[in-house]
Amino acid sequence: MTIAPPPFETPGTPAVPVVPTPAFAHVTQERKLNFGSALALTGAGVEDSVLLAAAKLLESVADVKTDIVEGTTGDRAAIRFVVVEGGPADSTNEAYQIEISELEAVVTAHSGRGVARAAATLAQLLTVTDGSAMLPQGVIRDEPRFSWRGLSLDVARSFYPVPEVKAVIDLCYLYKLNVLHLHLTDDQGWRLEIPSRPELTEISGATSSDGGRAGFYTVEDFANLQEYAHARGITVVPEIDLPGHTNAATHAIGELNPSGEPTAAYGGMKVGFSMLHPGLEATEPFVRDVITSVASQTQGDYVHFGGDEPLDMDPQDYRDLVTQIYEVVAETGKNPVGWQEAAAAPLPAQMIYQFWDPRLSRDDVETAVAAGAKVILSPGDRTYLDMKYDASTSIGQDWAALIELGDSYEWDPASHVKGVKEADVVGVEAAVWTETIHSFEDLTYMLLPRLAAVAEVGWSPQTLRDWDSFAQRIATQSPVWERFGVRWHASPAVNWGN
Ligand code: TNX
Numbered sequence: 001m002t003i004a005p006p007p008f009e010t011p012g013t014p015a016v017p018v019v020p021t022p023a024f025a026h027v028t029q030e031r032k033l034n035f036g037s038a039l040a041l042t043g044a045g046v047e048d049s050v051l052l053a054a055a056k057l058l059e060s061v062a063d064v065k066t067d068i069v070e071g072t073t074g075d076r077a078a079i080r081f082v083v084v085e086g087g088p089a090d091s092t093n094e095a096y097q098i099e100i101s102e103l104e105a106v107v108t109a110h111s112g113r114g115v116a117r118a119a120a121t122l123a124q125l126l127t128v129t130d131g132s133a134m135l136p137q138g139v140i141r142d143e144p145r146f147s148w149r150g151l152s153l154d155v156a157r158s159f160y161p162v163p164e165v166k167a168v169i170d171l172c173y174l175y176k177l178n179v180l181h182l183h184l185t186d187d188q189g190w191r192l193e194i195p196s197r198p199e200l201t202e203i204s205g206a207t208s209s210d211g212g213r214a215g216f217y218t219v220e221d222f223a224n225l226q227e228y229a230h231a232r233g234i235t236v237v238p239e240i241d242l243p244g245h246t247n248a249a250t251h252a253i254g255e256l257n258p259s260g261e262p263t264a265a266y267g268g269m270k271v272g273f274s275m276l277h278p279g280l281e282a283t284e285p286f287v288r289d290v291i292t293s294v295a296s297q298t299q300g301d302y303v304h305f306g307g308d309e310p311l312d313m314d315p316q317d318y319r320d321l322v323t324q325i326y327e328v329v330a331e332t333g334k335n336p337v338g339w340q341e342a343a344a345a346p347l348p349a350q351m352i353y354q355f356w357d358p359r360l361s362r363d364d365v366e367t368a369v370a371a372g373a374k375v376i377l378s379p380g381d382r383t384y385l386d387m388k389y390d391a392s393t394s395i396g397q398d399w400a401a402l403i404e405l406g407d408s409y410e411w412d413p414a415s416h417v418k419g420v421k422e423a424d425v426v427g428v429e430a431a432v433w434t435e436t437i438h439s440f441e442d443l444t445y446m447l448l449p450r451l452a453a454v455a456e457v458g459w460s461p462q463t464l465r466d467w468d469s470f471a472q473r474i475a476t477q478s479p480v481w482e483r484f485g486v487r488w489h490a491s492p493a494v495n496w497g498n
Helices: 048-062 112-125 162-174 199-204 219-230 247-252 283-297 315-331 340-344 363-370 405-409 440-447 450-459 467-475 478-484
Strands: 024-036 038-044 065-068 078-083 096-100 105-109 127-129 132-142 148-154 179-183 235-242 302-306 335-339 352-355 374-377 425-432
Touching: 038 048, 048 065, 048 112, 048 162, 048 478, 078 112, 096 112, 105 112, 112 132, 112 162, 148 162, 148 450, 162 179, 162 219, 162 440, 162 478, 179 425, 199 247, 219 235, 219 283, 235 283, 283 302, 283 315, 302 315, 315 335, 315 340, 335 340, 340 352, 340 363, 352 363, 363 374, 405 450, 405 467, 425 440, 425 450, 440 450, 450 467
Parallel strands: 038 065, 038 078, 078 105, 148 179, 148 425, 179 235, 235 302, 302 335, 335 352, 352 374, 374 425
Antiparallel strands: 024 038, 024 132, 096 105, 096 132, 127 132
């Protein structure tokens, strides 16, 4: 069987308190399915780790106990997760259907990813009354608008240890994001162990932005993070920022510099001064060692090579190096992703560019897209979650904009960049840069609630997106953040009900 597509012509009524809003939902709060004091879950064709992650999410969000049951549950009400073959591109297909009767809740999906998305919806629909877990009866049929919905986390300026990154993955999971892009290297630090180049993390794993934390992920840490993400239907996309933003590398390896001497450690905010040199003998083997290692450590299909802000580089050197780096990534079998500036290099048509800087010319991106390239939209003035909410926000930056919740929500990826239509857009990605964000508390304060707004931009049909509806639904999420114990920003345009 396949899951019937959401009937878009009949928008879901009434609105369900779920973020991002589902493509179709018809549920009634008047009739509930009652599970009793512990919620039974069964899985058919579902990976154990995926089912376990779903159970943990339901427990942490809805404050219920869960019980994973092998086989049938007899008369006991349960949520039955069923993965059925037959959907288009099964492993990446995120569509799901939930049917809730007075007897049971049946979730049908084509992959673990679909199960993960359904779990996020269920976690938000579950309520507990007099100690009993309840779901409203009805039907939800849902699928994403875009296949790439991400968060880019800068762990290079300020390091975030594994447990904190897992907590960020939990937030991504709850709002149906499917990509965690880790910005692993920059001028201020190098955060991923490269076994053939141990000096990178030995030396530059110990540096950071002024006031930020240092550290790095071992090969085991990185594998562990990817397993955790996989169980939640999330792909980790590592970024090694080349050929600029390389001071952590040139600080650790002197041969990467024309002088042969290491550069000084750097903890400042300026960008664009550091670079690799195409004429040096050490450059190509360095790029090859690093990219090959990162690709072999990466479970997903993508490696991001950066390419941003070559401000002090000779333009021809930049284009040559980007072309070379692209080729090394492509040789590993991974799909290369680069920031929008990389469109200046003559790269093959299947390239994916990440649009970020509203100040730059869009001409190169437009030309590349006309030739078949795709775009991830991370417009700095909408999705850069290191931007301050308003002038009084004590951390963050403001070079792109002040970004309140509505600014993150009220834009359409299909008409944001001239020459880039819906079909050219792979998806949207929020980004949080951490030059000024040095603790987990500060991080979640910048993410919440804006991360949920970007998630809805990427998931929900444009026809169903509406600020008033979002403002009401996002208010229902603040008790969840309180339960998680994370700091968040009470955007003034929302009535948080307290
Ligand atoms: C621009 S986004 C950068 C980052 C900074 C960020 C600060 C991008 C590709 N480059 O290096 O951290 O602004 O907002």
